[in-house]
Amino acid sequence: MESLTVVKIGGKVINEEAELDIFLKKFAALKGNKILVHGGGNIASVVQNKMGIPPKMVEGRRITDADAIDIVTMVFSGLNKKIVAKLQSAGIQSLGVSGADGNLIRSRKRSVTTIDYGYVGDVEEVNAEFLKALFDLGIVPVVCALTHDNQGQLLNTNADTIASELARGIADHYQVDLVYCFEQPGVLSDFENKVVIPEITPAGYAKYKADGVIVDGMIPKLDNAFDAINAGVDTVKICHFEALDKVQSIDYPGTTLCLK
Ligand SMILES: Nc1ncnc2c1ncn2[C@@H]1O[C@H](COP(=O)(O)OP(=O)(O)O)[C@@H](O)[C@H]1O
Numbered sequence: 001m002e003s004l005t006v007v008k009i010g011g012k013v014i015n016e017e018a019e020l021d022i023f024l025k026k027f028a029a030l031k032g033n034k035i036l037v038h039g040g041g042n043i044a045s046v047v048q049n050k051m052g053i054p055p056k057m058v059e060g061r062r063i064t065d066a067d068a069i070d071i072v073t074m075v076f077s078g079l080n081k082k083i084v085a086k087l088q089s090a091g092i093q094s095l096g097v098s099g100a101d102g103n104l105i106r107s108r109k110r111s112v113t114t115i116d117y118g119y120v121g122d123v124e125e126v127n128a129e130f131l132k133a134l135f136d137l138g139i140v141p142v143v144c145a146l147t148h149d150n151q152g153q154l155l156n157t158n159a160d161t162i163a164s165e166l167a168r169g170i171a172d173h174y175q176v177d178l179v180y181c182f183e184q185p186g187v188l189s190d191f192e193n194k195v196v197i198p199e200i201t202p203a204g205y206a207k208y209k210a211d212g213v214i215v216d217g218m219i220p221k222l223d224n225a226f227d228a229i230n231a232g233v234d235t236v237k238i239c240h241f242e243a244l245d246k247v248q249s250i251d252y253p254g255t256t257l258c259l260k
């Protein structure tokens with residue numbers, strides 16, 4: 001089976017021009033078929049504040065009302081084009097898409113329970129055939145955190161979830177490696193001293209979570225990571241964005257490997 005690397009980069013790295021450039025150079029150098037999924041949540045929050053519409057977040061997820069979906073659509077789509085322009089300059093034939101483009105990711109608006117998340121979508125289907133066609137043309141897809149409901153509505157979907165769902169959606173056709181890149185050196189057992197957990201299992205994750213070692217945005221990231229591993233994705237790694245050039249070598253220690 002051909003290999004495919006799905007890389008997700010977080011919004012904090014995108015926000016720093018120099019860091020983004022370092023990361024994109026490393027992404028450009030990755031061998032084989034690849035997809036880049038990017039966030040941009042913190043930039044959307046800055047824009048919301050500037051527009052006098054303060055962001056509302058619940059457990060790391062944005063409450064996306066009518067104003068917020070307009071703002072995230074502009075911010076995420078704009079970032080998407082900026083990243084594609086930078087990748088083109090690195091010689092990568094890339095195409096920036098949301099989940100609506102090429103019907104790549106169809107989702108369903110999250111139903112209202114105790115919380116109304118507004119225009120937030122839970123993924124229902126990934127168009128693996130469209131991705132395969134892009135790879136056959138030598139095109140690298142760059143995917144932002146927007147999906148659609150096939151009834152004309154864009155929906156906001158967490159970028160970690162998009163990366164996991166894309167990896168799972170295409171795992172029948174490729175040997176898929178999923179890499180979450182961010183500003184920390186991996187999942188940490190000691191945040192102050194930056195001690196990386198080299199391998200994490202669901203049992204270890206449960207314990208670190210109960211002990212308050214793994215908190216905040218790392219919780220949905222690991223939930224998405226284990227969902228991917230359980231659905232047939234070959235490997236899931238969580239690493240510093242500057243370590244991306246090392247993830248394709250088997251024995252690189254400076255990263256967290258998620259195990260079943
Ligand atoms: N044990 C941990 N190890 C590493 N990061 C952690 C840990 N617990 C919480 N975090 C936090 O999780 C954040 C990553 O989640 P998030 O902000 O959603 O990432 P991203 O920017 O990739 O979308 C890190 O910036 C870090 O502050």
Ligand SMILES: CC(=O)N[C@@H](CCC(=O)OP(=O)(O)O)C(=O)O
Nearest residue numbers: 011039040041061062145158159
């Ligand atoms: C529903 C939801 O919360 N969507 C996220 C999508 C962006 C994202 O995930 O960006 P990062 O990866 O940079 O955090 C948001 O609006 O912030």
